[in-house]
Amino acid sequence: xxxxxxxxxxxxxxxxxxxxxxxxxxxxxxxxxxxxxxxxxxxxxxxxxxxxxxxxxxxxxxxxxxxxxxxxxxxxxxxxxxxxxxxxxxxxxxxxxxxxxxxxxxxxxxxxxxxxxxxxxxxxxxxxxxxxxxxxxxxxxxxxxxxxxxxxxxxxxxxxxxxxxxxxxxxxxxxxxxxxxxxxxxxxxxxxxxxxxxxxxxxxxxxxxxxxxxxxxxxxxxxxxxxxxxxxxxxxxxxxxxxxxxxxxxxxxxxxxxxxxxxxxxxxxxxxxxxxxxxxxxxxxxxxxxxxxxxxxxxxxxxxxxxxxxxxxxxxxxxxxxxxxxxxxxxxxxxxxxxxxxxxxxxxxxxxxxxxxxxxxxxxxxxxxxxxxxxxxxxxxxxxxxxxxxxxxxxxxxxxxxxxxxxxxxxxxxxxxxxxxxxxxxxxxxxxxxxxxxxxxxxxxxxxxxxxxxxxxxxxxxxxxxxxxxxxxxxxxxxxxxxxxxxxxxxxxxxxxxxxxxxxxxxxxxxxxxxxxxxxxxxxxxxxxxxxxxxxxxxxxxxxxxxxxxxxxxxxxxxxxxxxxxxxxxxxxxxxxxxxxxxxxxxxxxx
Numbered sequence: 001x002x003x004x005x006x007x008x009x010x011x012x013x014x015x016x017x018x019x020x021x022x023x024x025x026x027x028x029x030x031x032x033x034x035x036x037x038x039x040x041x042x043x044x045x046x047x048x049x050x051x052x053x054x055x056x057x058x059x060x061x062x063x064x065x066x067x068x069x070x071x072x073x074x075x076x077x078x079x080x081x082x083x084x085x086x087x088x089x090x091x092x093x094x095x096x097x098x099x100x101x102x103x104x105x106x107x108x109x110x111x112x113x114x115x116x117x118x119x120x121x122x123x124x125x126x127x128x129x130x131x132x133x134x135x136x137x138x139x140x141x142x143x144x145x146x147x148x149x150x151x152x153x154x155x156x157x158x159x160x161x162x163x164x165x166x167x168x169x170x171x172x173x174x175x176x177x178x179x180x181x182x183x184x185x186x187x188x189x190x191x192x193x194x195x196x197x198x199x200x201x202x203x204x205x206x207x208x209x210x211x212x213x214x215x216x217x218x219x220x221x222x223x224x225x226x227x228x229x230x231x232x233x234x235x236x237x238x239x240x241x242x243x244x245x246x247x248x249x250x251x252x253x254x255x256x257x258x259x260x261x262x263x264x265x266x267x268x269x270x271x272x273x274x275x276x277x278x279x280x281x282x283x284x285x286x287x288x289x290x291x292x293x294x295x296x297x298x299x300x301x302x303x304x305x306x307x308x309x310x311x312x313x314x315x316x317x318x319x320x321x322x323x324x325x326x327x328x329x330x331x332x333x334x335x336x337x338x339x340x341x342x343x344x345x346x347x348x349x350x351x352x353x354x355x356x357x358x359x360x361x362x363x364x365x366x367x368x369x370x371x372x373x374x375x376x377x378x379x380x381x382x383x384x385x386x387x388x389x390x391x392x393x394x395x396x397x398x399x400x401x402x403x404x405x406x407x408x409x410x411x412x413x414x415x416x417x418x419x420x421x422x423x424x425x426x427x428x429x430x431x432x433x434x435x436x437x438x439x440x441x442x443x444x445x446x447x448x449x450x451x452x453x454x455x456x457x458x459x460x461x462x463x464x465x466x467x468x469x470x471x472x473x474x475x476x477x478x479x480x481x482x483x484x485x486x487x488x489x490x491x492x493x494x495x496x497x498x499x500x501x502x503x504x505x506x507x508x509x510x511x512x513x514x515x516x517x518x519x520x521x522x523x524x525x526x527x528x529x530x531x532x533x534x535x536x537x538x539x540x541x542x543x544x545x546x547x548x549x550x551x552x553x554x555x556x557x558x559x560x561x562x563x564x565x566x567x568x569x570x571x572x573x574x575x576x577x578x579x580x581x582x583x584x585x586x587x588x589x590x591x
Contacts (some may be wrong), residue, residue: 022309053267056280078107079176088186104516119188135166151184170230197233211280314547392424393417395464433489441504460514460523460558463574467551467586469509480541491533500503520558527554551587557585
């Protein structure tokens with residue numbers, strides 16, 4: 001009663017309430033999913049860019065280390081050389097002059113081509129560049145601050161980028177002080193071309209859009225604008241000063257060295273061996289990594305929810321509408337859902353049929369036969385599908401029950417089809433060899449026997465048994481025996497190609513072949529093919545290096561069936577011939 005009132009009296013009100021509830025639910029779900037997505041993506045993007053930039057910084061640090069490794073090792077070895085120390089202590093000592101230059105040339109021959117080696121003695125301040133005397137260092141001039149700075153430092157070496165006015169070159173210098181005991185007696189090192197250094201360093205960072213290197217004083221050592229590097233421009237001139245100070249202060253205090261600013265992620269790392277800093281950056285994308293996938297999944301989820309709510313709203317609307325809408329809903333479902341179902345009345349008139357069932361009836365008009373069959377039942381039949389395959393369907397017919405008080409009501413029935421092809425395949429196939437099992441073989445053989453009896457056509461059966469198979473299993477194991485059974489099944493299916501013929505496994509190591517419309521001569525040819533193929537095949541077994549040989553014995557029986565016989569007569573006769581082949585020495589064909 002209440003349901004009737006709700007349907008008839010308050011239909012519009014109910015629909016508005018349902019629509020409002022569904023709308024609020026959809027908005028709530030959208031907000032929750034968006035909040036989860038944004039929160040998770042923020043955390044993920046931070047970790048993602050931190051990992052990307054750390055990998056890039058590590059790669060660049062290792063690249064720098066590899067780039068300078070041989071230079072540092074060679075220069076340090078030279079600065080520790082007793083002959084070099086003696087010469088720089090007393091460059092006017094002619095007794096070691098030739099020895100020094102010989103050793104100097106040995107070092108020079110070991111350096112990379114584009115490096116220029118230099119040295120200068122504290123005693124006479126003569127600056128030699130690439131084996132050639134260049135000038136005398138004026139340690140009172142600010143232009144040569146690097147000389148006193150290197151000699152007075154306790155570091156074993158230092159990097160600086162300077163323009164040498166006497167040489168007219170701006171190079172990246174690696175300076176090594178040379179000590180005689182505790183006293184600095186001179187310095188030596190290498191000069192590296194800025195452009196060649198920059199070109200080498202700009203390789204192999206695909207993920208990072210930009211990077212630069214600056215020293216402890218903020219002077220650029222590596223940057224995309226080479227002129228700024230040559231002019232020893234401060235990093236605060238190319239990157240916002242407050243930002244540089246902030247990230248430097250955070251790094252030196254052991255804090256966070258990753259900062260997101262203006263749509264980019266920046267990571268600052270120390271380069272201890274250069275006494276410098278490496279700043280890498282990459283443009284950020286909020287949907288980085290799996291973000292786009294999450295966004296697609298979220299959008300898909302919302303779409304599914306929206307479609308579901310829309311469908312549910314329509315269902316509610318149709319439920320509380322007059323009953324004729326129910327029929328329209330049923331037809332809509334049957335049109336789109338992949339089921340095989342039909343409804344027909346007692347006089348045989350089809351009142352409802354699903355699209356999939358209708359398509360099947362194109363080639364398989366089964367309704368006419370089934371309509372004539374009384375009562376409810378369940379049978380299995382095979383049908384040819386559109387793709388050419390044969391599928392097995394369980395057909396269920398049920399009568400629709402009516403209320404006991406209903407009188408003179410026409411009896412309606414429902415036909416439902418269930419695809420059982422996979423179950424039929426498993427029931428009829430030997431799981432090891434993927435050919436027909438004994439039950440399936442016997443069923444097909446029995447059917448083919450009566451077809452041949454009706455058509456008066458010859459029928460041949462071959463019974464086969466693997467020779468010495470028990471001894472083989474005892475020697476090599478049952479797993480190896482399974483391999484042999486599978487391989488022989490493959491040989492049989494390769495030779496027996498006609499669809500009207502049949503191959504089956506009818507025992508442990510026994511196989512049977514049924515040859516349709518084949519006389520004895522034809523059966524002998526097929527049997528010899530099988531025997532020869534098995535005999536010449538090399539069976540490769542697991543855990544055994546050398547292949548093994550297997551033979552097979554075959555018995556044949558061929559005849560035109562008589563009405564007084566059945567297919568078991570053929571099988572028994574073929575089996576007798578098989579044992580005759582075994583008794584004659586095996587690897588034989590008897591008929």
